[in-house]
Amino acid sequence: LLEVRDLSRVYVSGQQTVTALRDITFAVDPGEFMSIMGPSGSGKSTLMNILGCLDHPTDGDYLIGGRSVLNLKTSELAELRGGKIGFVFQTFNLIPTLTAQANVEVPMMYRGHPARIRRERALKALERVGLEHRADHLPSQLSGGEQQRVAVARALSTDPSLILADEPTGNLDSETSRSIMKLLRQINENTGVTVIQVTHDDDMATYGERLMALQDGRITEDHQVDTA
Amino acid sequence: LLEVRDLSRVYVSGQQTVTALRDITFAVDPGEFMSIMGPSGSGKSTLMNILGCLDHPTDGDYLIGGRSVLNLKTSELAELRGGKIGFVFQTFNLIPTLTAQANVEVPMMYRGHPARIRRERALKALERVGLEHRADHLPSQLSGGEQQRVAVARALSTDPSLILADEPTGNLDSETSRSIMKLLRQINENTGVTVIQVTHDDDMATYGERLMALQDGRITEDHQVDTA
Numbered sequence: 001l002l003e004v005r006d007l008s009r010v011y012v013s014g015q016q017t018v019t020a021l022r023d024i025t026f027a028v029d030p031g032e033f034m035s036i037m038g039p040s041g042s043g044k045s046t047l048m049n050i051l052g053c054l055d056h057p058t059d060g061d062y063l064i065g066g067r068s069v070l071n072l073k074t075s076e077l078a079e080l081r082g083g084k085i086g087f088v089f090q091t092f093n094l095i096p097t098l099t100a101q102a103n104v105e106v107p108m109m110y111r112g113h114p115a116r117i118r119r120e121r122a123l124k125a126l127e128r129v130g131l132e133h134r135a136d137h138l139p140s141q142l143s144g145g146e147q148q149r150v151a152v153a154r155a156l157s158t159d160p161s162l163i164l165a166d167e168p169t170g171n172l173d174s175e176t177s178r179s180i181m182k183l184l185r186q187i188n189e190n191t192g193v194t195v196i197q198v199t200h201d202d203d204m205a206t207y208g209e210r211l212m213a214l215q216d217g218r219i220t221e222d223h224q225v226d227t228a
Numbered sequence: 229l230l231e232v233r234d235l236s237r238v239y240v241s242g243q244q245t246v247t248a249l250r251d252i253t254f255a256v257d258p259g260e261f262m263s264i265m266g267p268s269g270s271g272k273s274t275l276m277n278i279l280g281c282l283d284h285p286t287d288g289d290y291l292i293g294g295r296s297v298l299n300l301k302t303s304e305l306a307e308l309r310g311g312k313i314g315f316v317f318q319t320f321n322l323i324p325t326l327t328a329q330a331n332v333e334v335p336m337m338y339r340g341h342p343a344r345i346r347r348e349r350a351l352k353a354l355e356r357v358g359l360e361h362r363a364d365h366l367p368s369q370l371s372g373g374e375q376q377r378v379a380v381a382r383a384l385s386t387d388p389s390l391i392l393a394d395e396p397t398g399n400l401d402s403e404t405s406r407s408i409m410k411l412l413r414q415i416n417e418n419t420g421v422t423v424i425q426v427t428h429d430d431d432m433a434t435y436g437e438r439l440m441a442l443q444d445g446r447i448t449e450d451h452q453v454d455t456a
């Protein structure tokens with residue numbers, strides 16, 4: 001499904017350059033559930049942004065379904081981002097003026113789903129993360145963990161084939177974290193959705209079958225692990 | 229130092245009311261280090277906002293240094309918020325147009341510290357959280373954990389007598405989390421600063437000497453614990 005070859009990402013700001021990723025090479029098969037771990041600043045979110053077509057490599061290549069993103073048109077990239085890939089951002093990125101339900105519906109609006117279908121699927125997604133009773137709250141009327149769960153619901157709402165979750169449980173207590181991870185694994189096992197998550201929590205990493213570790217922009221580990 | 233009596237906080241939005249806190253009663257002595265834990269949505273951030281004078285009770289009272297916040301003038305509340313209380317927000321709340329260093333200097337600007345003093349203290353605070361090499365980056369040029377650490381540095385920069393940290397390590401790997409917690413405990417032990425932290429992490433809670441648990445807006449536990 002995904003293939004990364006000799007990927008590098010260098011940020012240039014004024015006189016300073018930061019090499020956030022260097023010589024990253026790996027492949028992910030459809031239906032895999034992989035966890036990415038590593039110290040703060042090691043390049044995890046940078047890698048996730050490239051996998052989600054929100055950022056481009058400075059060097060190297062990234063192929064989705066065998067096609068290089070370097071050759072895709074803007075419209076094709078938008079199509080990928082809008083529907084096939086569900087993204088949970090590290091900082092949630094909810095629209096402050098929309099309710100939880102409306103936030104979950106946003107990706108479906110871009111795909112042109114009719115209102116009734118959007119509403120049904122949004123409420124179902126909120127129910128799966130335990131927040132149907134907060135559907136009409138604005139983000140400012142939600143706790144930190146509730147905002148994070150709305151972001152998870154939003155990522156699931158278009159039935160994506162790839163879920164990229166950047167620290168989906170960082171603001172959640174252990175019980176809620178486990179239920180979110182069980183939900184992700186369920187989707188992965190039942191519908192074959194590929195899941196790549198970034199986490200700082202060893203327990204959350206056990207829900208995947210593969211572990212990749214980053215350090216200073218490089219891959220230092222990449223192997224199968226026993227699923228919990 | 230702090231006293232909370234029969235505190236309640238009810239949110240009213242349209243037809244719905246949410247009782248985020250009910251009948252909260254406790255006191256905190258100067259120099260204590262307390263951790264608050266509890267499920268997502270249990271009222272922790274709501275309580276922290278009231279302790280930090282960013283929100284008011286719907287019922288009950290909150291006294292700082294023996295004086296009820298209900299009787300304080302706006303200027304006195306601003307004085308408390310601006311200098312005596314250092315706050316680490318759950319969602320960091322950095323100013324996007326300011327560099328890491330400038331963000332750390334903001335509370336000191338409100339207190340009228342001269343530029344040279346501000347710069348010195350800001351760089352020292354960034355050094356203590358391991359980010360002196362990111363002083364000139366904007367928040368958008370920082371990783372999630374780096375943004376969180378800038379927020380911690382900002383909270384420390386005015387030498388506050390009370391630090392309120394709402395999940396200060398939620399986005400940090402275990403090693404960086406431990407160094408932040410050691411820093412907080414150092415400040416607490418060396419200078420007698422009162423520290424109240426919200427955390428979802430049992431390990432991080434062991435850095436305090438007291439543990440309070442919230443559930444559905446009520447206190448369900450409040451006792452001394454062995455410090456790690």
Ligand SMILES: Nc1ncnc2c1ncn2[C@@H]1O[C@H](COP(=O)(O)OP(=O)(O)OP(=O)(O)O)[C@@H](O)[C@H]1O
Binds near residue numbers: 140141171246267
């Ligand atoms: N402005 C508001 N209007 C209505 N309800 C609110 C508002 N702010 C918070 N709430 C609700 O109050 C409850 C407590 O919120 P709070 O942010 O204190 O929880 P929390 O314990 O910090 O949770 P978390 O661990 O997820 O950060 C939540 O159920 C939330 O939905």
Ligand SMILES: Nc1ncnc2c1ncn2[C@@H]1O[C@H](COP(=O)(O)OP(=O)(O)OP(=O)(O)O)[C@@H](O)[C@H]1O
Binds near residue numbers: 019020040372400401
């Ligand atoms: N736009 C940018 N310009 C310059 N440097 C950047 C930019 N964005 C990120 N960086 C730097 O690149 C490095 C990698 O950032 P990234 O966000 O990928 O880390 P991370 O592994 O997700 O960290 P965390 O666990 O703290 O979220 C960091 O050191 C950061 O300071």
Ligand SMILES: [Mg+2]
Binds near residue numbers: 372
């Ligand atoms: Mg990150």
Ligand SMILES: [Mg+2]
Binds near residue numbers: 144272273318
């Ligand atoms: Mg909170």
